[in-house]
Amino acid sequence: xxxxxxxxxxxxxxxxxxxxxxxxxVAIVGAGPVGLALAxxxxxxxxxxxxxxxxxxxxxGSRAICYAKRTLEILDRLGCAEPICERGVGWNVGKxxxxxxxxxxxxxxxEPRHHRPGMVNLQQYHLEEALVRRAHEVRGVDVRWKHxxxxxxxxxxxxxxxxxxxxxxxxxxxxxxxxxxGARSPVRGMLGLESEGQAxxxxxxxxxxxxxxxxxxERWFWFDPxxxxxxxxxxxxxxxxxxxxxxxxxWDADPDEERKPERILPxxxxxxxxxxxxxxxxxxxxxxxxxxMKRFRHGRVLFAGDAAHLVSPFGxxxxxxxxxxxxxxxxxxxxxxxxxxxxxxxDSYDDERMAAADENIAASTRSTDFITPKSAASxxxxxxxxxxxxxxxxxRRLVNSGRLSxxxxxxxxxxxxxxxxxxxxxxxxxxxxxxxxxxxxxxxxRGPWLLRYLEEGFTLLAFGTVPEADAEALARGxxxxxxxxxxxxxxxxxxxxxxxxxxxxxxxxxxxRPDQHVCARWRAFDRRAVEAALAHAxxxxxx
Amino acid sequence: xxxxxxxxxxxRPDELYARLxxxxxxxDDAQSAKVNAKLVLLLANHIGDARVIDEAIAAARxxxxxxxxx
Numbered sequence: 001x002x003x004x005x006x007x008x009x010x011x012x013x014x015x016x017x018x019x020x021x022x023x024x025x026v027a028i029v030g031a032g033p034v035g036l037a038l039a040x041x042x043x044x045x046x047x048x049x050x051x052x053x054x055x056x057x058x059x060x061g062s063r064a065i066c067y068a069k070r071t072l073e074i075l076d077r078l079g080c081a082e083p084i085c086e087r088g089v090g091w092n093v094g095k096x097x098x099x100x101x102x103x104x105x106x107x108x109x110x111e112p113r114h115h116r117p118g119m120v121n122l123q124q125y126h127l128e129e130a131l132v133r134r135a136h137e138v139r140g141v142d143v144r145w146k147h148x149x150x151x152x153x154x155x156x157x158x159x160x161x162x163x164x165x166x167x168x169x170x171x172x173x174x175x176x177x178x179x180x181x182g183a184r185s186p187v188r189g190m191l192g193l194e195s196e197g198q199a200x201x202x203x204x205x206x207x208x209x210x211x212x213x214x215x216x217x218e219r220w221f222w223f224d225p226x227x228x229x230x231x232x233x234x235x236x237x238x239x240x241x242x243x244x245x246x247x248x249x250x251w252d253a254d255p256d257e258e259r260k261p262e263r264i265l266p267x268x269x270x271x272x273x274x275x276x277x278x279x280x281x282x283x284x285x286x287x288x289x290x291x292x293m294k295r296f297r298h299g300r301v302l303f304a305g306d307a308a309h310l311v312s313p314f315g316x317x318x319x320x321x322x323x324x325x326x327x328x329x330x331x332x333x334x335x336x337x338x339x340x341x342x343x344x345x346x347d348s349y350d351d352e353r354m355a356a357a358d359e360n361i362a363a364s365t366r367s368t369d370f371i372t373p374k375s376a377a378s379x380x381x382x383x384x385x386x387x388x389x390x391x392x393x394x395x396r397r398l399v400n401s402g403r404l405s406x407x408x409x410x411x412x413x414x415x416x417x418x419x420x421x422x423x424x425x426x427x428x429x430x431x432x433x434x435x436x437x438x439x440x441x442x443x444x445x446r447g448p449w450l451l452r453y454l455e456e457g458f459t460l461l462a463f464g465t466v467p468e469a470d471a472e473a474l475a476r477g478x479x480x481x482x483x484x485x486x487x488x489x490x491x492x493x494x495x496x497x498x499x500x501x502x503x504x505x506x507x508x509x510x511x512x513r514p515d516q517h518v519c520a521r522w523r524a525f526d527r528r529a530v531e532a533a534l535a536h537a538x539x540x541x542x543x
Numbered sequence: 544x545x546x547x548x549x550x551x552x553x554x555r556p557d558e559l560y561a562r563l564x565x566x567x568x569x570x571d572d573a574q575s576a577k578v579n580a581k582l583v584l585l586l587a588n589h590i591g592d593a594r595v596i597d598e599a600i601a602a603a604r605x606x607x608x609x610x611x612x613x
Contacts, residue, residue, distance in 0.1 A: 376576075384580035394588040 001281050003210055003240045004125060006057045009132070011146035017170045024050050025337045027161060027174040029149050029187050032059065033124065034305030034322035035180030036131035036143075040078045041330030043138035045456065047337050050172065051135070052163060056145035058128035061282040062206045064319035065121050065238055069109060070407035070436055071320045072116040073451055074327045077516070080134040081116070087130075088122030089237045094219040096401050100226055103389040104396040108404060113441050113497055115449040119316070119404065121217075121238050123208075127319075152177065152190045152301070159300050176333060177301045180322075183289075185307035191298065195310065197291030197361070202372040204286050205247040205258050209268065211278035212241055221401035223371075223386055227271040232371050232401070234314075242281055245271070246313075248371065255285035288312035288368065290361045296325075297350045304329060309357035311364035314371060314402030321360050324407060325353050331457075331514035335538065340479055345539040348415050356408035363403045370400035410434035410517060417511075417520035417533040424503065424521060431502045437461070437516040438501040443492040450498055451516065453491050455482040458537070459512040460530060463487055463504040470527045481511070481534060513537055547598035 016022035026042055028035045031053035042049045067075075067084065075081035096104040108118025135141045150169070151162030159177040163170055179187035188195065220235045222228070231248035238244055247267055249258055257263055264283055272278065292309035296302060305322030329349050335341035373379035388395035409432070410416070416433035426432050439451045446452045453459075458481040460466070460474065466483045474481040484490055486498050487506075493499055502510065511520040511533050520533035535541050553559050566582070567575045587596050 380573075380576045380580045381584070384577050384584055387577070388581055388584060392585075395584060398584070 001061075002279060003242055003281060004123070006060065006125070007129060007132075009056045009143075009145045011056060011166050012144070013165070013167055014142070014144055014147070014170075016172055017165065017167060022172055023158070024048065024172060024174040026050070026176045026178065026333060027052060027159075027172060028178045028180055029053075029161075030179070030181035030305075030307070031128075031132070031135075031143055031145070032180060032182060032305070032322075033064070033127055033131060033319050034326050035178070036128065036135050037074070037078060037323050038178060038180060038304065038326035038330055039141045039143070040080070040131065040135050040138050041326060042334055043135070043141035044078065045330065045334035046140065047334045048140040049142065050174070051141065051143040052147045052149050052161070052172075053143070053145055054148035058125040058132065060125070062208050062244065062284055063124035064127070064316075065123060065236055065244055066316035066320070066404070067120050067122065067127065067323075068316060068320045068405040068407075069114065069116045069118055070405075071323045072120060073436075073439065073516070074323055076116070076451065077327075077454075078134065080130050083130045083133075084122055084127055085116065085120055087126055087239050088120035089217045089239060090117035090120050091217045091219065091237070092118040093216075094221070094401075094404070096399050097220070097222040097225060098386040098390060098399075099224050101390055103386065104399045113495065115439050115451070119219075121236055121244075123238050123240075123242065124319070126239060149181075149187060149190075152187055154191065154299055154301050156299070175300065175337065178329065178333075179301060179303045179307045180305050180326075181307050183306040183310050185303070187301070188293070188303065188307055191301065193293060193298065195291040195293045195308070197289060197310065198365075199287060199289045200312065200368050200372055201251045201374075202287065202368075203249045203251060203253045203255060203258070204288070205249055205253075205264065205267070205283065206286060207245045207247070207264055207268065207283040208238070208281040209243050209245060209278045210241055210281050211243055211272070211276065213243070213276075215243075219404075223401070225271075228267065233271065234401070243278075249285070253285070258285050259283055290365050290368075292354070292357045292361060295350055296353055297346055302329065302333075302346065302349065304353075308353070309361065311360050312368045314367040315360070315364050316402070316405045317360040317364055320405040321356060321408075324356065325349075327515045328353055335479065341538045342540070348413065348539055352408075352410045352413050352415075355410065355412055359408050360405075367400050367402045371402075407436045409436075413519075415513070415519055415537045415539065417536050419521065420529070421521075421523040423523070429501075431510060431518050431521065433518050433520060435518050437510070437512050437518060440493070440497040440501050441495050442486070442498060443494045444490055450486075450491065453484050454512055454516055455480075455484070455514075457482065457514050458534060459484050461486060461502070461510040461512055462525060463499060463502070463508045464506045464525070466509075466525050470525070473527065474530060477531075477534070479534065479538060481530060511537070545598055546592060546594040547602065549602065 026049045028051045148164045150164045153160040161172045222233045234246040236244040296308045304325040311317045385398045411434045460483045471483040507524045519537040
C-alpha cells in the first residue's frame with residue numbers, strides 16, 4: 001500500500017505468564033473495532049479487561065469504510081470520535097444511476113443541526129488506530145498483541161483460555177469471555193458452535209485506488225452503467241485521496257484472474273476515462289454471506305460483531321452493527337461484574353442484538369436480492385423498477401442499492417417499560433422505548449450538543465423541574481440515575497430542537513440507559529415510576 | 544371482509560382484454576415479462592393498499608401453485 005504503513009504494536013510478555021493462572025473479570029478475543037470499542041467502554045466503567053489478539057497490527061486492506069451517525073455518537077461517548085471525523089470524509093448524499101441517468105437521490109440525515117454527519121468514510125485501519133490509541137489511554141484496558149487464543153474451556157463459574165505467545169503458552173481464567181474475533185471466529189469453532197445462513201451466488205471486485213479528484217463526497221451507485229454493462233458499480237471516497245470502487249462481476253467470474261492488475265486496470269480506465277491518473281492500493285474479489293448464530297450468549301461466553309452475525313456490505317451494516325453490539329453489552333457486563341445486576345441482564349443482550357441482527361440481515365438480503373437478482377422473475381422486476389424510476393417518482397423508492405445503516409430501535413426489548421401515557425408518538429424516529437436518544441443543539445457547560453450531557457450511567461432527561469429531594473434520592477441509588485434538566489436547568493434548549501425531537505411538553509421525562517437508548521417515558525415526573533422502570537431495565541424483577 | 548374486489552368492475556371487459564394483448568404486440572418473451580412487471584408495479588402503487596395487493600397476490604398464485612411447489 002502506498003498511502004499507508006501498518007503500525008507494529010509488538011509483543012509484550014504479560015505478568016500472568018510468570019505466576020499462577022490469573023483470574024480476570026472480562027477477556028475479549030479480537031482487537032478489531034468491536035473488541036476495542038467494548039474494551040474501552042468497560043475500561044471507562046472501571047472494569048479491568050484483557051484484549052487478546054493473534055496479530056500486532058490493525059486490519060490490512062479493504063475492509064469496512066462507512067461509519068454511521070449512531071456509531072460516531074457511540075465513539076463520542078468513548079472519547080474517540082473526533083480524530084475519526086477529522087480524518088474521515090463526512091457525507092450525507094447518495095446517488096443512484098441507471099445506465100447514464102440519475103434515477104434516485106437520498107439523504108441520510110434529512111434535517112440540519114446534528115453534531116455528526118449521516119456517515120463518515122474512513123479506512124478501517126485508521127479507525128482501528130484511533131481505537132488502539134484510545135484503548136492505551138484508558139486505565140484498566142490491557143491489549144495483548146501476539147497473544148493468540150488456541151483453546152477455550154467454558155465452565156459454570158469461569159472460562160479457561162489457552163493463549164499461545166512467542167514465549168510459549170499460558171492459561172488465563174476469566175469470569176466472562178467475549179468473542180469479537182470476526183466472521184470466521186476461531187472461538188466459535190473451538191466451542192463447536194455455528195453461524196447459519198446463506199451465501200449469495202455473485203462475485204464482486206473491490207479496488208481501493210489512490211487518485212486526486214474533485215469528485216463530490218457522495219456515495220454513487222450505478223446499475224448497468226455504459227462503462228460496466230449488465231452489472232453494478234459502487235464508488236466511495238475515503239481519506240488520503242483513496243477511493244473505493246466495487247465492481248459486480250457475476251458468479252461465473254474467475255476470482256484468481258479478476259484480481260490481477262492487468263484485468264483491473266482496463267475496468268478502471270473504462271470507468272474513469274483515459275486521462276485519469278490513479279494507482280491501485282489494494283484489490284480483492286469477494287463473495288457475500290448473511291449468517292447469524294442462534295444465540296449470542298452461551299453461558300459465560302458472549303459473541304459480538306461479525307463473529308455473531310454477518311451481512312452483505314450493501315448498507316454498511318457490518319462494522320456499524322458490531323459497534324452497536326459493544327455499546328449494548330458493555331454497561332450490562334459492567335453491572336453484572338460489579339454485582340449490581342444479575343446474569344439475566346445479559347440475556348437481554350441476546351434478545352436485543354439478535355433482533356437488531358435480524359433487521360440488518362433482512363435489510364441487507366433485500367438489497368442483495370435487488371442488486372443480484374436470483375431468478376428471471378426477480379431480474380425482470382428489478383429492471384422494471386429501474387426503467388420506471390427514470391420517469392416515475394414512486395419507483396425511485398423501490399430502487400435498492402443498499403439501505404444504509406440506521407440504529408435499531410429495540411422495540412421488543414424486555415428492558416422497556418410500556419408507555420402509560422397515551423399521547424406519545426411512535427415510529428419514524430420517535431423517542432419511544434427502545435430508540436437511541438436523538439442529539440440536538442443546546443447551550444451549557446459541556447458544549448453545544450445534548451448527548452454530551454448524558455451520564456455514564458442512567459440519565460433522567462427531564463423537560464421541566466424535578467424536585468431536588470427526588471433528584472438526590474435517584475442519584476444515591478446503588479445504580480444511580482442522574483437528572484438532566486432541559487430548559488431551565490443544566491441544558492438550555494436554545495433552538496427548541498430538543499423539545500421537537502423528543503416531542504416533549506413541560507413535565508415530559510425520559511429514562512435513558514447507559515447506552516443512551518430510551519427505556520421509559522412519561523408526561524410527568526413520578527419517582528416511583530422511574531425507580532420501577534430502572535429495576536425493569538436492570539432485569540431485576542420477574543418478567 | 545375481503546379488501547380485493549373480484550366482482551365484475553369493468554364496463555367493457557372485451558376491450559380491456561384486447562388492450563392487454565395489444566400491449567404485448569411485437570414483443571419477445573423477455574420484453575413482455577418486463578411490460579407485465581411494470582404494469583404490476585404501476586397498478587400496485589396506484590392501489591396503495593397492502594391488503595388489496597396481498598389478496599391479489601394470493602389470488603394470482605391460486606391454481607398456479609400446486610402442493611409440491613407451494
